[in-house]
Amino acid sequence: DSGVTQTPKHLITATGQRVTLRCSPRSGDLSVYWYQQSLDQGLQFLIQYYNGEERAKGNILERFSAQQFPDLHSELNLSSLELGDSALYFCASSSESSQETQYFGPGTRLLVL
């Protein structure tokens, strides 16, 4: 158990819909990262938040957005969903002093029909 929690575990929705994925980092970690993992693309970095502020952006679509709240939990919002958005979405957290070590949550499996 990494100490990172993610909900829900599974999500099935239709094209055009909007969903919200939630993540709580390990106790004490201020950084939260979101990744998308699909069969053909591997693990793709989407976005990083540090103590409530956006810190780095990766391959995140404009239809996707995220935020980190004062209690440090984070939410990833996916809108206007397309079939190709079906993937595993992972959240990870790290401490400021050991950013190279990221602890991953169990992931949310999203299926868009």
Added chain:
Amino acid sequence: GQSLEQPSEVTAVEGAIVQINCTYQTSGFYGLSWYQQHDGGAPTFLSYNALDGLEETGRFSSFLSRSDSYGYLLLQELQMKDSASYFCAVRGYSGAGSYQLTFGKGTKLSVIP
């Protein structure tokens, strides 16, 4: 940009030694990480090399040559439970005091009796 190359699949016998190679091209290299992911599970951190040389952690060792933009993960005394996907990831600077991990597509290791 950053790109990483690692073999897509490797098969090895229980009790043997296997080496998984990773070559990378990147601007602003800070280190090479290795993560393990079992089917249906989350990536878990294995090791990190910021400097040239070998780092050993139990049955696993990781090597880095910055001049060759090359690293490898060495797994000794293979066990059936080592069957998993192994990802190398380059740690690069993404600005504002933040570092971003770019993952390779992963090597699926199958350990056979």
